[in-house]
Amino acid sequence: MPNRVAFYTLGCRLNQSETASLERSFQAQGYRIVDFGASADIVVVNTCTVTERGDADTRRLVNKINRVNPKARIALIGCQAQIQKEQLAKLPNVRFVVGNARKMDLPVILRDVQSTDSDKSAQIIVPAIPRTSFTQAVAGIDRHHTRANLKIQDGCDFFCSFCEIPFARGRARSRVFDNIFTEARVLVEAGHKELVLTGINLGAYRYQQKTILDVLDKLDKIDNLERIRISSIEPTTIPFELIKRMGKTKLCRYLHIPLESGSNSVLKAMRRKYTTQEFADFITRSRRAVPGLCIGTDVMVGFPGESEKCFNETFEYLSNLPVSYFHVFSYSDRTLNKSRTYADKVPHNIIQQRSQALRNLGQQKRRIFMESLLGTRQKVLFEQKKDGLWTGLTDNYVRVKAGSQKNLRNQLLSVSLKQISGQAITGCLAPKLTGTGKKLR
Ligand code: SF4
Numbered sequence: 001m002p003n004r005v006a007f008y009t010l011g012c013r014l015n016q017s018e019t020a021s022l023e024r025s026f027q028a029q030g031y032r033i034v035d036f037g038a039s040a041d042i043v044v045v046n047t048c049t050v051t052e053r054g055d056a057d058t059r060r061l062v063n064k065i066n067r068v069n070p071k072a073r074i075a076l077i078g079c080q081a082q083i084q085k086e087q088l089a090k091l092p093n094v095r096f097v098v099g100n101a102r103k104m105d106l107p108v109i110l111r112d113v114q115s116t117d118s119d120k121s122a123q124i125i126v127p128a129i130p131r132t133s134f135t136q137a138v139a140g141i142d143r144h145h146t147r148a149n150l151k152i153q154d155g156c157d158f159f160c161s162f163c164e165i166p167f168a169r170g171r172a173r174s175r176v177f178d179n180i181f182t183e184a185r186v187l188v189e190a191g192h193k194e195l196v197l198t199g200i201n202l203g204a205y206r207y208q209q210k211t212i213l214d215v216l217d218k219l220d221k222i223d224n225l226e227r228i229r230i231s232s233i234e235p236t237t238i239p240f241e242l243i244k245r246m247g248k249t250k251l252c253r254y255l256h257i258p259l260e261s262g263s264n265s266v267l268k269a270m271r272r273k274y275t276t277q278e279f280a281d282f283i284t285r286s287r288r289a290v291p292g293l294c295i296g297t298d299v300m301v302g303f304p305g306e307s308e309k310c311f312n313e314t315f316e317y318l319s320n321l322p323v324s325y326f327h328v329f330s331y332s333d334r335t336l337n338k339s340r341t342y343a344d345k346v347p348h349n350i351i352q353q354r355s356q357a358l359r360n361l362g363q364q365k366r367r368i369f370m371e372s373l374l375g376t377r378q379k380v381l382f383e384q385k386k387d388g389l390w391t392g393l394t395d396n397y398v399r400v401k402a403g404s405q406k407n408l409r410n411q412l413l414s415v416s417l418k419q420i421s422g423q424a425i426t427g428c429l430a431p432k433l434t435g436t437g438k439k440l441r
Contacts, residue, residue: 005031006040006072010057011048013231014198015078017149019046020140022106028138029107043072044106047080047088049168052332055080062091075110077103079168082126083335089122099126100154100169104136129155129170133207135179139186146383146392146410147229148192152180152215153199158234160260161271161338162303162331169200174207177214184219193412194227194252194381195219202230203237213241220249226412227381227395232256232298235282236273246290252395253290257283258298259326262317263310266303269342276317287322292376294324294369294396299358302331302351304342311354318361324369324397328358370398370420377430380415382408391424399424 005026009019022044023033034040043065048054058080065074075096076088082099089097096113098106102125113123134154142148155170156163184195197215199205205212212230219228229252230242238257245251257279261267264275287293299314306314318326330351333340373394380400382392389401390408401424402408402415414430 003031004034004038004040005042005044006034006036006038006069007044007046008036008061009046010054010061011046011050011079012198013149013196014151014154014200015046015048016142017140017151017198018078018104019044020142020149021136021138021151022046022104024138024141025104025107029111031107037068040069040072042075042110043069044075044077046103047076047078049080049083049164049334051329055084058088059091062094066093075106077106079165082129082168083164085124085126089124093120094122095120097122097124097126099129101127101129131155131171131173133174133176135176136183139183139190141187141190141192146192146381147194147196148187148190149198149231150180150184150187150195151175151198152212153202153205156201157204158201158273159271159338161269161342162260162300162334164334164336165200167336172201172204174205177207177210180215181218181222184222184225188222188225191410193225193410194229195225196229196231198231201237202233203239204234211239213239213245216242216245216249216251220245220251225250227252229254229395230256232258234258234273235279238282240285240289243286243289243293246293252397253293254295254395254397255286255293256296256298259318259321259323260298260300261303261306261310262299262314262321263306266306266310266314269305269339270300270303271338280317280321283322292373292396294398295322296397297321297323297326298329299326300329300331301354301358302346304331304339304346305344306331306346307344315357315361318358318365323365325366326358326362328355328362330355366423367420370425373398373417373425374420375417377414377416379412380427381412382410384409389426401426402429404429 007019009015045061047058073095074093077098081097085097152175155172156166157172159166228250235257246253378394380392382390391401415427417425417427419426
């Protein structure tokens with residue numbers, strides 16, 4: 001039986017979380033997980049379609065797999081498989097195209113489907129995505145990272161005009177409440193000290209009467225779990241009660257809240273649910289309430305109809321907004337997004353110029369935030385040693401480097417922050433080591 005399987009994950013943290021669970025399911029079926037690029041019988045690519053680049057990355061990866069591993073059978077799963085199944089099925093050596101509704105069943109599909117070498121055509125398995133609550137049987141212990149992702153939600157009902165995620169991931173649905181903690185305990189038992197809550201629209205979590213606050217409160221009680229982090233969360237879905245838990249519970253002083261544009265007319269055309277004033281008020285209030293709070297955001301450049309005036313408004317707005325960093329994305333038409341039909345597309349060269357201007361501003365924001373931490377002592381969860389220094393993250397998402405002869409992997413230690421060096425701060429370990437060094441299994 002072919003039993004070596006390799007994985008590659010494109011796109012978001014939710015995809016990473018699902019790949020980690022899938023790896024464990026394959027192991028349970030007797031497969032051996034090998035690194036991507038090593039000789040494998042099956043190569044699984046968990047795809048992304050949020051940008052044109054995500055689509056192109058899949059084709060590039062398929063070509064690479066065929067060069068390095070010409071006999072491997074390729075399974076393309078996830079968001080791009082959901083939306084572009086026919087196109088993906090035509091790529092060389094692709095034997096399985098599996099959408100989001102069935103991708104977690106891939107080991108079972110492979111076991112049940114008789115695919116012989118004489119049958120080179122791809123099996124397309126892309127049924128409609130159900131709207132019901134879900135459970136996840138296998139814990140996504142992540143052997144590559146000290147932090148583990150914990151999926152609690154999937155899908156979205158918002159239908160922003162630039163986004164095809166509601167088509168790729170289906171409508172908003174939540175994980176069965178108790179099932180979340182079954183996985184969380186396994187992850188902590190395996191050595192993970194930080195769990196990152198993941199979903200498409202996390203703040204939309206609803207299971208019976210439970211909300212994301214209930215999830216946080218119950219996670220907070222798990223022994224040996226040191227940190228809970230929220231990944232991206234939509235601005236209109238964050239209860240201020242959540243902010244109040246930061247610094248007082250295990251919830252990290254960190255939020256990533258997508259803004260998308262600093263122009264109200266663009267936000268309206270995007271069908272976002274807030275104004276620039278409402279967004280700024282929330283950020284300002286939160287930063288006042290939680291010292292050291294890191295808030296990052298996403299900005300999209302070149303949405304149809306984004307005039308010079310709209311872009312200048314965005315630049316000015318971001319210059320004054322107390323965010324700690326931001327990511328800049330270029331708009332692109334997608335297969336199913338509403339805005340692909342909008343007029344006044346912004347030329348590619350203008351998008352590039354605007355993106356560069358914003359990226360420069362983003363660098364300044366990040367530096368200002370890092371400077372505010374110099375001279376303080378922060379807890380760092382160390383991940384790996386690189387170029388002679390251990391590196392890890394503070395709870396407020398700043399990369400820190402420190403020297404030590406000891407093995408600091410997966411240790412949570414106090415560090416005095418001394419000096420900015422590129423995208424990180426170098427520091428000295430506080431004399432008394434306060435962490436415990438449980439290894440990841
Ligand atoms: S909130 Fe908007 S941008 Fe985010 S996933 Fe939903 S539709 Fe897409």
